[in-house]
Amino acid sequence: MLARVWALVIKEFLAILRDKKSRFVLIGPPLIQLLVFGYAATFDLNHIPYAVYNQDPGYASRQLLGYFQGSTAFRQVATVTDEGQIAPLIDDEKVLLVLQIGPRFTEDLLRHRPAPVQVLIDGRNSNTATLALNYVNSVLLRFDQRWAADHHWGKPPAQLLVRAWFNPNLLSRWFIVPGIVALLMLVVTLLVTGLSVAREREQGTFDQLLVTPMTPAEILLGKALPGIFIGALEGTFIALVAVFWFGVPLVGSILALALGMLLFLLAAVGIGLMISSLAVTQQQGLLGAFLFLVPAIILSGFATPIANMPELVQDLTLANPMRYFLVIVRGVFLQGDSIPELWSQYWPLAIIAGLSMTAAAWLFRHRLQ
Amino acid sequence: MAVTTEASSPLQLRAVVKTFARGKDAVHALDGVDLEITAGKVTGLLGPDGAGKTTLMRLAAGLLRPSSGSVTVLGRDLGRGAGSLQQAIGYMPQRFGLYEDLSVQENLDLYSDLQDLDPKAARQRQQELLELTALGPFGRRRAGDLSGGMKQKLGLACALLRAPQLLLLDEPTVGVDPIARRELWQIVDALRRQGTTVLMSTSYFDEAERCDEILLLNAGKILQQGPLPHFTAPLRGRCFLVRHRGLRRRLLREALQGRAGVLDARITAAGVRVLSGQGQPSAQPGEEWQAVEPAFEDAFVALLGRVQEGGATNASKTPEQGAVKPAEKAIGRAGDGDTAVVEVHDLRKCFGSFEAVRQCSFTVRQGEIFGLLGANGAGKTTTFRMLCGLLPASSGSLKVAGVDMRRATSAARGRIGYVAQKFALYGNLSVDQNLAFFAAAYGLRGGHRRMAIANAREEFQLAAYGAVNADDLPLGIKQRLALACALLHEPPILFLDEPTSGVDPLARREFWQRINALAAQGVTILITTHFMDEAEYCDRLVLMSLGEILAQGSPAQLRQQARTAEQPEPTMEEAFIRLIEEHERVIRRAS
């Protein structure tokens, strides 16, 4: 029995690797996605274009603006001299925000009177706007502390001292790149297993397989193993790229990561084989994989926190294997987690894996009728 | 477009070369072809797989541009595209070019529009064509739900909408049953009477004989062109019919094939037909030799056998001498035992409300070659799939080697070999990898596995193709590989589902020699086929139509059943058509 399963595994590998197209599907898109996601998918703001409308002749405003000019997050692209120039700048997306400083800014400050700065911001992309406002506030905070110290304003009664654990500079790349490990493992495994039975059905080789002495269980196993191998290989590769190319720290237990990968792959392969058993043609398989992948990725916490979703959707995500694996990858990479800390993620993943494999086996037998 | 007169040829090729880049190599599909098709005649294009038939058709239809040389259609050089000339050409590609999700009527409407027929003329022409093709009652049916024969007729109707001056048909009769084939020929004959020039490629010899002219293509070159006598005349005095009182035809053929001076021996209804190298070879006692008129098949074998001397598809060198010994070990040399190996009783299969197979009973004895014949959609493949355990029967009983394959254990399944209709091999695995996989899948291991693979490579002459992907093999070699894979575990029972559909004539002959050799060693063989000449090779046959068995018995018995006053000696094909038509008449009357 082992020999037969092994032969099937070898055959699956050859079928995937000898074909130029399938080889490309396994190597091309993941690499492109890795680079694009790694570089382009970031919530950190850089070079926010802004304009200044400074009506104040004094030195305080120049000092304040110096803080903005010194920050890499901002890039001044225009100077406004007249109220009417502001709207076109924002409307045409020339700038994201305009800092408007009133005519008596320095005077007020020197008289110990609070002097507001108007921030006019383009809210079309509300996430960018929220973040940019946060950035502005933190620049102002630094200026305030300096000004208060230099001009005897006295300290505020209590200070907020914020420290970020695990990612002190709050680089969103550290968040996104480990997520790609999960994302691409899911995509590749699903493509490998989701199309494998459909392809054999289309080519007629499935019948040929069924008349051999192989049992359905052996066929299923022979189909599952290549998916797991390839997924694990791809996952390991991306993890290495994350560490050595993108410089994301890997501080936790590798064993914990490996265990997570295994369970996640089992779940993904089970789902892939379910799709495969249901699909008659490769096109249906592809469509099925797509219909599973899109919500699985969007509702996983990959880019947006699950906590922000409506309750009902949050409950739905409990069935999503990627949700658990994302926590494991990020936990191991950034938080330094080891196996005991991740139990709460392992067991639901194991249950999903068990259920999906069982369902795949049942569907597989059932569809043979 | 009144350029065509009787004198000028509607299709001329001058020094045409067509190469395709395949990887780093350039493949010469056509290599210096000069030809002229005679106006108003039907020209048959024959040749082995990969001879360049489809390339030639596509060049003529303006779908390909020659690498060098010129193609002139209806007096115009196609060098700068076909343009409006395509209104005068009808072309039916191998896969018919139908939209399967459109109905018959919708397909006709589309092609009428594409031919820019005004609605009134279109309606009238469609009516004519629907009558001609007898598709009238099926106007609303989706093309995808039509049988192979009906699809082919619809494809032809679509190509005929604007009565073309030149009609190009690429293998229109592949995978089509004799009845549909006869109907197609009725249409072609009607066109011939109207003066349409037809060029059709085919792998049937009898079709070639019905053509006015024959074009024999091999490896991108024209081997010979002319009317039938042009091919057969040189063979006069070299063709014989041999009968033997004691020996069965199969054994007689084997005896004759090995004899000195015999180029080829094949089984026909009347006896064994022999093609000699020269004159009459020596006769053995009990044999009765009779000189006969040469047929096109003899010419084909004589011409291509010579060209391909030493090649892989050599018809005169058969593999059977050193051939397969497998089943001997499994069941001993059985000859014609009386043990029933396959028993089918009252088998029935329904798909929803549609009864695909009903009241089907037959028995196959050990060592028999047992044929299932029938029109497209008669239920042959469904029956086969039930026998192999791929489909559950709705009712009735079936036993293969004493067990129901549906509930069989792995071990029991190891006793059958199966070659599916389309050669179900892993296309991007090499020949060796396919063999290795199936050997392991059948549970062979260690030295046994190595032996089986080595034997298969040798016996099926696959060694030269070891590293070639199965997809890139010529059809004939593919079929050889499929058979080799199914025989690796030396099964005592072999199921072959239309194993020769679309395979060129030489490869088909070679295939049958192997099958005969296997049967001689006691392997039980069940086979479905569309080729009526192949039916003659079977020991016993069942003839199926609309899911029922019409007749069963030996080929001679079946022919006997169809005997009438007008046709005292019907061929298998005539018998087939007659029996099925009779049955369908009965059914129609009943309903």
Added chain:
Amino acid sequence: MNSRRLRGLIRKEFIQIRRDPSAIAIAFFMPVFLLFLFGYGVSLDARRVPLAVVVDQPTAQSSTLVAGLEHSPYFRPRHYASIQEARTALLRRQVDGIVWLRADFSRRLLRGQSPDIGVFVNGVDANNARIVEGYLQGVWQNWLQQRALAAGTPLLVPVDAKDRVWFNPALRSRDYLVPGLIAVIMTLIGALLTALVVAREWERGTMEALMATPVQMAEILLGKLIPYFLMGMGGMLLSVALAVWLFAVPLRGSFWVLLLSSALFLLVALGMGLLISSVARNQFVAGQIAIIVTFLPAFILSGFIFDIQSMPAAIRIITHLIAARYYVSLLQTLFLAGDIWPIVLWNSLALGLMALFFLGITLRRSHKRLD
């Protein structure tokens, strides 16, 4: 160009669309599915962040701050007895941050020593961490303000930002995600579906039969373009209707400008789809290429979710080649800001040029031959 042939081809295409479940799935099911997924499932606005609160020594001073946290709509504070416990909770992802008031907090506060309010956020999700930080600053400033009011002494903060958010004052992320999603949906219909259906004609051999008729290549192309253009516009109208009536996204610009610019983008997408299918004549490869060169960029490089300005320079340059980038900008502007002509004109011009480019190349590359 012959109108009867073209009509025949278009009629055929519509019959096929009607009978092919996967076309219906991509053209009508997918848009609704994606809109619901993004409209309901995705939000970047952190709400009710679980926050650990550790007060070593509760006093009147500390309780006012904790009350501020509890009344904030952004937090769900949980109390922990010690910083160790809170830390464990953070590690277990039960809370996203910790606010820690040390034992000497009140004492130093009363003495005017300006004690620290210790804040630890889980930096794994950097974006979320920043948002949490911003919310906390808000609570802190409120608290300072209230203390100052209670004491009757004005709050002494030198510079304070008075922000005014244009176009989307409530900063609802749905208002920009839903319009942006229309670009993704139109890409699916225009490029992916078109590439698949043309590849299918090659795969099934019907293209060969078509080419053997007198039909011209331009007619074959138009015969694909027109039906899928209408499908794409249908998908767009469906999405706009859902956006406006179901998700209550304002449509401030003119509907006709939206229609026109969508038509331009659709032409680009169709051009890409046709071009892909002229390169890849099988559905599997065509689908893969379409996803990589059209769908993924529309998602990631278009500014739909991620801010283009913040990408590295090399990638910013690449985004100029992505048609969806111009369309997303048009969509967000037309929905939220209105008819801002410079944006409308420049982006439309870019789309128009790209449409010409892709359709032109497709026409040039398409020969009525098999080789």
